[in-house]
Amino acid sequence: MQHLPGVGPKTAQRLALHIIKRPDEDVQALAQALLDAKQQVGFCQVCFHLSAEPVCEICRNPQRDPDTICVVSDSRDVIALEKTREYKGKYHVLGGVISPMDGVGPEQLTIQPLVRRVSQQKIKELIIAISPSIEGETTTLYIGQLLKPFTRVTRIAFGLPMGGELEYADEITLARALEGRRELD
Amino acid sequence: MQHLPGVGPKTAQRLALHIIKRPDEDVQALAQALLDAKQQVGFCQVCFHLSAEPVCEICRNPQRDPDTICVVSDSRDVIALEKTREYKGKYHVLGGVISPMDGVGPEQLTIQPLVRRVSQQKIKELIIAISPSIEGETTTLYIGQLLKPFTRVTRIAFGLPMGGELEYADEITLARALEGRRELD
Numbered sequence: 001m002q003h004l005p006g007v008g009p010k011t012a013q014r015l016a017l018h019i020i021k022r023p024d025e026d027v028q029a030l031a032q033a034l035l036d037a038k039q040q041v042g043f044c045q046v047c048f049h050l051s052a053e054p055v056c057e058i059c060r061n062p063q064r065d066p067d068t069i070c071v072v073s074d075s076r077d078v079i080a081l082e083k084t085r086e087y088k089g090k091y092h093v094l095g096g097v098i099s100p101m102d103g104v105g106p107e108q109l110t111i112q113p114l115v116r117r118v119s120q121q122k123i124k125e126l127i128i129a130i131s132p133s134i135e136g137e138t139t140t141l142y143i144g145q146l147l148k149p150f151t152r153v154t155r156i157a158f159g160l161p162m163g164g165e166l167e168y169a170d171e172i173t174l175a176r177a178l179e180g181r182r183e184l185d
Numbered sequence: 186m187q188h189l190p191g192v193g194p195k196t197a198q199r200l201a202l203h204i205i206k207r208p209d210e211d212v213q214a215l216a217q218a219l220l221d222a223k224q225q226v227g228f229c230q231v232c233f234h235l236s237a238e239p240v241c242e243i244c245r246n247p248q249r250d251p252d253t254i255c256v257v258s259d260s261r262d263v264i265a266l267e268k269t270r271e272y273k274g275k276y277h278v279l280g281g282v283i284s285p286m287d288g289v290g291p292e293q294l295t296i297q298p299l300v301r302r303v304s305q306q307k308i309k310e311l312i313i314a315i316s317p318s319i320e321g322e323t324t325t326l327y328i329g330q331l332l333k334p335f336t337r338v339t340r341i342a343f344g345l346p347m348g349g350e351l352e353y354a355d356e357i358t359l360a361r362a363l364e365g366r367r368e369l370d
Contacts, residue, residue: 072351073351074352076352077351077352079352080351080352080353080354080359081351081359081363083356083359084356084357084359084360084363086359086360086363086364087363127363127366128369129351129362129363130351131345131349131350131351132345132347132348132349133348140369141369144369148369152368153368153369154366154367154368154369155366155367155369156344156345156362156363156365156366157342157343157344157345157361157362157363157364157365157366157367158342158344158345158346158347158362159341159342159343159344159345159346159362159365160316160317160341160342160343160344160346161343161344161345161346161349161354161355161358162317162343162355162357162358162361163317163318163355163357164316164317164346165316166257166258166262166265166266166314166315166316167259167261167262167264167265167316168265169265169346170346170347170348171268171269172269172347172348173346173347174265174266174268174269174271175269175271176342176347177314177341177342177343177344178266178269178271178272178312178314178341178342179271179342180341180342180344180365180367181312181339181340181341181342182339182340182342182365182367183337183338183339184313184325184326184329184333184338184339184340
């Protein structure tokens with residue numbers, strides 16, 4: 001279990017001992033749940049979010065605005081954005097960011113299906129919501145260049161986080177907050 | 186020394202014992218430095234930033250754009266913004282934020298001198314850089330309402346901090362980042 005993310009030698013030992021002490025049927029149920037999860041959960045054919053069905057719940061939901069696509073790198077980002085309850089459009093999960101150092105090029109991501117989606121369907125706005133890092137910036141600019149001929153491309157704001165104090169913000173965040181300033185309405 | 190910010194009983198004791206062990210002249214020098222600081226450092230007559238002179242270095246600097254004023258709540262914010270080396274305009278230090286709960290109204294802050302500055306001088310842009318909190322928002326909107334007749338009023342961006350991961354951002358920050366999205370250039 002040491003191979004699991006966030007599980008070091010100590011936690012692995014604790015988990016192993018816990019499992020050994022549980023009744024057989026509990027352990028069988030856990031094992032089955034893991035197998036089921038692996039077998040049943042796949043990727044949505046449209047947006048590549050995790051889904052037990054061929055097309056995910058968000059893509060199937062007729063209440064969600066089909067003209068807006070929010071591009072994220074990972075399914076976890078979809079979950080985070082859904083928690084805000086602010087976004088009513090659809091998603092597209094890239095499955096990572098462009099990172100030549102790790103051998104990840106545009107072909108390893110779901111960029112081609114995204115281009116197909118945007119070119120085949122009338123999309124009003126493509127919102128790129130990728131975490132700010134060198135790879136994230138590269139990916140954002142790459143997708144922007146590729147899709148600007150088809151639709152309006154925007155990106156989420158970078159700046160001071162809520163509850164953040166100006167004096168404790170790092171210099172780059174402050175510089176981005178200044179640069180990204182907007183008219184007060 | 187327990188009254189100093191960030192100094193609890195243990196640190197106070199450590200500091201006290203340290204001082205007792207130092208030679209007399211060191212302690213005298215420290216005491217004198219404290220008195221000098223208190224006596225010599227006051228507020229800039231123009232922007233209310235800390236200054237040893239009647240008018241602070243930033244206000245006196247002819248290299249700095251006199252047509253842009255960045256409004257902050259505290260001198261520490263000026264120091265933080267200066268560290269970015271991105272901002273070339275002047276400042277205005279409010280001395281706090283509007284907070285009825287703490288008995289701080291607009292009169293307790295340097296808002297009146299700010300209005301005077303903006304109305305008497307040609308200001309191209311007033312950038313409000315106040316940390317996001319309920320009091321900060323109130324202060325930003327108050328100043329905006331007051332000064333929009335005179336000049337263009339902007340505010341710094343709120344959103345994902347640099348190096349921040351989308352999935353770890355709190356919901357309000359993410360919502361603000363989405364709301365504040367901008368055209369990709």
